[in-house]
Amino acid sequence: MRYGHFDDANREYVIETPETPLPWINYLGSESYFGLISNTAGGYSFYKDARLRRLTRYRYNNTPLDMGGRYIYLRDNTASDSARAWSPSWMPARTPLDSYECRHGMGYTIIHSKRNGIESQTRYFVPMGENLEIWELTLTNQRDTAADLSIFSAIEFNLWDAMDDSTNFQRNYSIGQVEVVDDVIYHKTEYRERRDHFAYFACSEKLAGFDTQRESFLGSYRGWEDPKVVETGQSANSIAHGWQPIGSHHVRVQLQAGEQKKIIFILGYHENPKDAKFDPPESQVINKRTVLPILSKYLKAAEVDKAFEGLRSHWTNLLNKFQVHTPDEHTDRMVNIWNAYQTMITFNMSRSASYFESGIGRGMGFRDSNQDLLGFVHLIPERARERILDLAATQLETGGAYHQYQPLTKRGNNDVGSGFNDDPLWLVLAVAAYVKETGDFGILNEPVPYDNKPGTEEPLYGHLARSIQYTLDRLGPNGLPLIGRADWNDCLNLNCFSDSPGQSFQTTTNKDGKVAESVFIAGLFVLAAKEMAELTKHVESRKSKVNLTFDLRPSTYYLDAASTMESTIWKAGWDGEWFRRAYDDFGHVLGSKENEEGRIFIEPQGICVMAGLGVDDGRAEKALDSVNVHLATPHGVVLQQPAFSKYYLHLGEISSYPPGYKENAGIFCHTNPWIMIAEAKVGRGDKAHDYYLRINPSAREGLGDLHRCEPYVYAQMIAGKDAATHGEAKNSWLTGTAAWNYVAITQWILGIRPTYDGLQVSPVVPGTWSQFEASREFRGVRYSIKVERSGAGNQVHIEVDGNVIEGNVIPLPAENVKDISVRVTIK
Ligand code: BGC
Ligand code: NOJ
Numbered sequence: 044m045r046y047g048h049f050d051d052a053n054r055e056y057v058i059e060t061p062e063t064p065l066p067w068i069n070y071l072g073s074e075s076y077f078g079l080i081s082n083t084a085g086g087y088s089f090y091k092d093a094r095l096r097r098l099t100r101y102r103y104n105n106t107p108l109d110m111g112g113r114y115i116y117l118r119d120n121t122a123s124d125s126a127r128a129w130s131p132s133w134m135p136a137r138t139p140l141d142s143y144e145c146r147h148g149m150g151y152t153i154i155h156s157k158r159n160g161i162e163s164q165t166r167y168f169v170p171m172g173e174n175l176e177i178w179e180l181t182l183t184n185q186r187d188t189a190a191d192l193s194i195f196s197a198i199e200f201n202l203w204d205a206m207d208d209s210t211n212f213q214r215n216y217s218i219g220q221v222e223v224v225d226d227v228i229y230h231k232t233e234y235r236e237r238r239d240h241f242a243y244f245a246c247s248e249k250l251a252g253f254d255t256q257r258e259s260f261l262g263s264y265r266g267w268e269d270p271k272v273v274e275t276g277q278s279a280n281s282i283a284h285g286w287q288p289i290g291s292h293h294v295r296v297q298l299q300a301g302e303q304k305k306i307i308f309i310l311g312y313h314e315n316p317k318d319a320k321f322d323p324p325e326s327q328v329i330n331k332r333t334v335l336p337i338l339s340k341y342l343k344a345a346e347v348d349k350a351f352e353g354l355r356s357h358w359t360n361l362l363n364k365f366q367v368h369t370p371d372e373h374t375d376r377m378v379n380i381w382n383a384y385q386t387m388i389t390f391n392m393s394r395s396a397s398y399f400e401s402g403i404g405r406g407m408g409f410r411d412s413n414q415d416l417l418g419f420v421h422l423i424p425e426r427a428r429e430r431i432l433d434l435a436a437t438q439l440e441t442g443g444a445y446h447q448y449q450p451l452t453k454r455g456n457n458d459v460g461s462g463f464n465d466d467p468l469w470l471v472l473a474v475a476a477y478v479k480e481t482g483d484f485g486i487l488n489e490p491v492p493y494d495n496k497p498g499t500e501e502p503l504y505g506h507l508a509r510s511i512q513y514t515l516d517r518l519g520p521n522g523l524p525l526i527g528r529a530d531w532n533d534c535l536n537l538n539c540f541s542d543s544p545g546q547s548f549q550t551t552t553n554k555d556g557k558v559a560e561s562v563f564i565a566g567l568f569v570l571a572a573k574e575m576a577e578l579t580k581h582v583e584s585r586k587s588k589v590n591l592t593f594d595l596r597p598s599t600y601y602l603d604a605a606s607t608m609e610s611t612i613w614k615a616g617w618d619g620e621w622f623r624r625a626y627d628d629f630g631h632v633l634g635s636k637e638n639e640e641g642r643i644f645i646e647p648q649g650i651c652v653m654a655g656l657g658v659d660d661g662r663a664e665k666a667l668d669s670v671n672v673h674l675a676t677p678h679g680v681v682l683q684q685p686a687f688s689k690y691y692l693h694l695g696e697i698s699s700y701p702p703g704y705k706e707n708a709g710i711f712c713h714t715n716p717w718i719m720i721a722e723a724k725v726g727r728g729d730k731a732h733d734y735y736l737r738i739n740p741s742a743r744e745g746l747g748d749l750h751r752c753e754p755y756v757y758a759q760m761i762a763g764k765d766a767a768t769h770g771e772a773k774n775s776w777l778t779g780t781a782a783w784n785y786v787a788i789t790q791w792i793l794g795i796r797p798t799y800d801g802l803q804v805s806p807v808v809p810g811t812w813s814q815f816e817a818s819r820e821f822r823g824v825r826y827s828i829k830v831e832r833s834g835a836g837n838q839v840h841i842e843v844d845g846n847v848i849e850g851n852v853i854p855l856p857a858e859n860v861k862d863i864s865v866r867v868t869i870k
Contacts, residue, residue: 044747049755050146054358054380056755058082058145061133064751066109068398068776069147070388071176072169076312078113078176079396080152080167082145084132085112087201090174090240090312092451093395093402097205098230098242098312099198103401110135110266111199113178113310115165116273118193120295122159128273131156131163131180135267147755149358149384151351160186161298170341170350171357175311179347182306184298194294195273196308199257199287200230200242206403219288221255222329227338228255228290229329240314241329244290247307247342251295252278257287305344311337361387361422367793369808369815373742374735378788381740381755385781386418388756390430392777395450399759399774406449406456409434410531411779413469417476418782421797421820424481431474432491435506440493442467442506442513446528446549454495460550464517464527465564467510471571474507475578479797482822482855484585487578504582508596511575514568515604521615521626522607523560524568528552529695530561531646532682534706536695537627548696560626562616562634566650569605569612573654576601581799609656617662621669622647624683627693634683641694643673644683649717652724663725670718671730678770679710679738680718681763703766710761712738712780716787723791723807726837731792732809735784746770757781795819795828798852804867805851806830807837822855825862834870842866 046067047058058067061083068086071078077093079086079101086109087101101111114135118128129138132145132154139158146153151168162183169176184190202208202215222229226249230242254260254272259281262271272278278293296304313334322330340346367378393411396402412434420427437448437455444466445455455461478484487507490500517525526537528549537559541551579598616623624634624644634644648666657663674680686702687694700707715738722731736742738761744754752758752772759774790796794806795817802821808830817828839851843865848854856863 045744046747047754049376049741049744051376051380053146053148054362055146055148056381056753058147059143061140061143061145064748066398067145067147067753069152070392070776071150071152071167073150073387073391074172076169076174076176077391077396078167078169079398080113081109081398082147082152082154083109083112083134084114084130084154084165084167085109085134087111088176088310089205089396089402092406092449093392094205094406095449095451096203096240096312097201097208097402098310100201100208102209107134109398113167113176114197114267115178115180116195116197116270117158117161117163117182118195118273118276119159119161120191120193120276128269129158131158131165137268149362149380150354157185160184161190161192166351168351168354171353173311173337173341173350174313175309175337175341177341177347177350178308178310179344180306180308181303182296182298183303184300187300189300190298192296192298193251193273193276194292194296194306195270195278196244196246196292197260197267197270197289198244198291198310199289200232202232203238205401209403217285219283219285221283221288223253223255223282224331226250226253226292228253228292229331230288230290231329232288234320234329235327239317239320240312242310242312243334243338244292244308244310245338245342246292246294247305247344248294248296250292252280252293254278254281254291254293255288256281256283257289260289260291307342307344307347309338309341313337358384363818364421364820365789365817367789367815367817369793370812371732371736373739374732374788376741377739378785378793382418382757382781382785382788383422385756385776386415386785387422389415389777389779389781390419390426393450394777397774397776400777405459406447407434408447409437409444409466410446410463410469413473414779415782416473418785420477420480424477424483427473427477428481428483428486431470431477431486432489432503434473435470435491435503436493436495438467438470438493438506438509440499440509442509442511442516444470445494460528462527462552462556463529463533464514464524464561465530465567467513468564468567468571470510471507471575474503475574476797478578479799480821482799484582487582507575507578511568511572511601511604514564519558519560519626520630521560522611523562523615523626524564525556526559526561526564526625527556530564531567532563532697532706534696534699535561535625536697537625537693539695540628540692541695542692548699554628558626558630559628562612562623562625562647563650565608565612565616566622566647566654566656569608569654569656570650572601572605572608576605577799605654612651612656616647616651621666622651622656629693633694640685640687641683642685643669645670645674645680645711645714645718646682649714649721652721653717655724658724663721664727667718667721667725667727667730675734676710676764676769677737678761679712680715680734681708682706682711682714683708686763686765701766703763703769705760708763708765710738710763712757712759712761713778713783716780716783719784719787720791723787723794726807728792728807728837729809731787731807735788735792738780738784757784793817797821801852801854802826803852804828804830804841804865805837805839806867806869808832808869810835824856824860826853826865827862828865828867830867830869832869836870838870840868840870
């Protein structure tokens with residue numbers, strides 16, 4: 044069953060019914076001001092940090108699931124029936140509509156509906172460069188008589204710190220403050236003391252009334268579905284003193300037959316200089332002089348149109364950095380539109396705020412953000428650069444990392460602590476990807492502190508060296524890396540041994556951690572050390588050009604470290620038919636034929652082959668064949684088999700999940716692209732693309748009732764074969780799946796990948812593809828690539844602007860060259 048369709052020409056997904064299996068959401072904003080918006084206008088907004096600067100309130104796990112958002116009520120003032128009011132987004136009133144459509148696009152959402160001859164369209168978006176969101180409502184009277192309508196807007200303010208807001212009622216019920224001046228509603232809780240920011244909610248029309256106290260608007264014992272004010276048609280003009288400040292405007296309009304009217308609402312965040320907070324200065328009244336020009340600008344329809352066009356063309360430019368045309372529509376749609384878009388969202392949010400992540404539990408993950416960057420870096424390299432420096436500044440002097448940092452403060456966050464021993468290695472991959480994309484070796488010289496402590500600055504390159512060293516300093520009895528709290532798999536907690544309910548599996552440590560080892564980290568280390576060697580080689584050869592302020596170990600140091608680790612993996616990490624997963628605190632193997640449960644895991648098969656292990660001697664293929672036999676399902680590749688049927692004290696959270704869910708043998712989508720890349724590495728394009736399609740959201744669109752999550756973005760998880768709901772997705776949007784799938788399809792299957800020396804083209808595509816085309820911007824040059832197949836293999840023959848080149852890396856052109864045409868023949 045489908046609940047909508049793709050409109051690729053407009054880069055939109057069109058939802059045709061408000062009753063999707065789950066709320067199907069989108070994101071507004073991509074710089075500092077962000078919002079989540081569902082297909083029925085649910086969701087909330089925040090500035091930079093979903094925990095510390097939340098503008099509007101949202102209650103997770105609510106009934107109905109999605110209640111609270113950017114709501115509008117329309118009231119037909121002349122109708123006499125009890126259902127004279129409705130929500131043009133269906134929720135929250137749920138009055139039946141005559142038609143409904145929601146278009147989620149790149150950074151905007153448009154909800155369109157009709158009821159009793161009144162057509163409404165609401166366009167929600169955040170203008171580029173602004174800290175505000177616009178809701179532009181267009182009403183059309185399609186009746187042949189005049190209509191007398193009341194329009195009510197409604198949002199619920201959050202008292203800024205979303206965690207405190209949802210727990211500390213003894214204080215919070217007394218602190219709420221607002222101002223209503225010249226029809227603009229200002230939310231200023233805590234502005235009187237240490238905050239220098241406030242929220243505003245304004246409307247383009249003269250108001251018939253307003254409300255700022257929730258109870259006055261809704262009425263006691265009522266919910267958002269039938270506010271008293273909407274029922275009676277009379278705002279209470281309430282001013283909130285404590286309790287629950289809200290914002291609601293009341294606009295009354297007479298629409299002649301056929302007449303159309305636009306009403307603009309803007310909700311925004313504004314900061315004042317600390318010494319100019321009040322006007323007059325000795326008062327407690329918000330100084331509005333700094334915000335009024337912004338308000339008056341965006342309350343004009345022409346400015347709104349201009350800002351919307353600005354957003355559209357911003358995305359056209361971004362997405363044009365890489366466009367493909369292949370024989371497969373799901374590939375094209377995801378690469379050209381949705382997968383690229385999702386990489387921006389994951390880059391911005393990490394794992395903090397979605398409909399499954401509350402925005403208060405988790406800041407920016409260290410490993411997550413480094414991986415998110417891999418799919419995003421070509422879109423806006425400058426932002427990737429800034430992110431790398433922010434991440435590195437949270438690194439510890441040991442080379443280890445805080446597991447998370449808070450986006451507002453950019454400080455490492457001890458809630459989840461550190462000691463996830465894979466964390467630092469991801470930084471090496473992120474920096475390598477950035478430098479390959481941009482050629483900006485200068486970033487390696489950027490002074491970056493440790494743990495944000497002034498005086499500890501060292502060039503970024505030194506951080507990478509410490510990342511590598513961190514693993515080498517922490518090897519276990521078999522010579523494999525010690526796992527620490529966990530590796531990529533947060534739930535494989537081999538030092539935790541928790542038997543008390545409610546203890547965090549990630550921060551509880553009952554063992555000193557000197558025994559349990561990870562084959563996954565070993566594989567990741569080989570990959571990272573090889574990247575480090577290659578990067579170092581380029582740094583060595585550029586020594587005269589770059590002003591190096593650090594001592595360089597020769598690249599061979601890293602190559603040797605990688606090769607020593609490879610031997611260790613073959614000795615202790617190879618099980619005969621696949622790579623093992625780990626050694627536990629007793630020194631027992633996990634992910635081996637010897638195990639009853641958890642005999643084979645996906646992660647080491649992916650990462651070890653990506654690192655090149657066994658690629659030349661058939662063992663990589665063997666490992667991948669084992670994946671196919673033991674782990675692959677039609678809905679994707681599960682994390683391990685057999686699933687853990689009970690809780691194992693020595694394994695931790697992984698065995699806490701019921702079989703088939705999450706890390707206990709769910710299809711943890713993040714890992715699937717590693718298998719795609721591995722298949723491409725061994726030259727099996729059919730297999731690689733087959734796995735790609737199994738989890739491709741567009742290819743799963745027809746499975747709507749089973750999959751349930753949005754068909755335009757990846758979800759973190761699809762229930763595995765041991766689950767009762769095999770094939771059901773959860774935790775959509777914020778997942779490393781977005782970046783890694785983008786890398787897998789564009790760089791390894793389509794085979795177009797940046798290198799230090801130029802763009803490499805080495806496709807490993809399905810045998811049935813006779814051709815494809817791609818257009819890629821790389822270091823300011825447009826590469827128009829045409830690939831044709833003339834044989835069944837993956838050998839490439841390349842002509843660049845008519846000249847045959849050696850190998851598959853297109854050398855960087857002379858500075859004045861801006862367009863390059865590439866013809867590739869695969870044999
Ligand atoms: C796990 C959570 C865990 C989190 C840590 C998830 O994948 O399933 O239980 O707390 O990762 O980052
Ligand atoms: C989600 C976390 O954000 C990510 O860092 C981790 O790798 C996966 N869970 C797997 O446990």
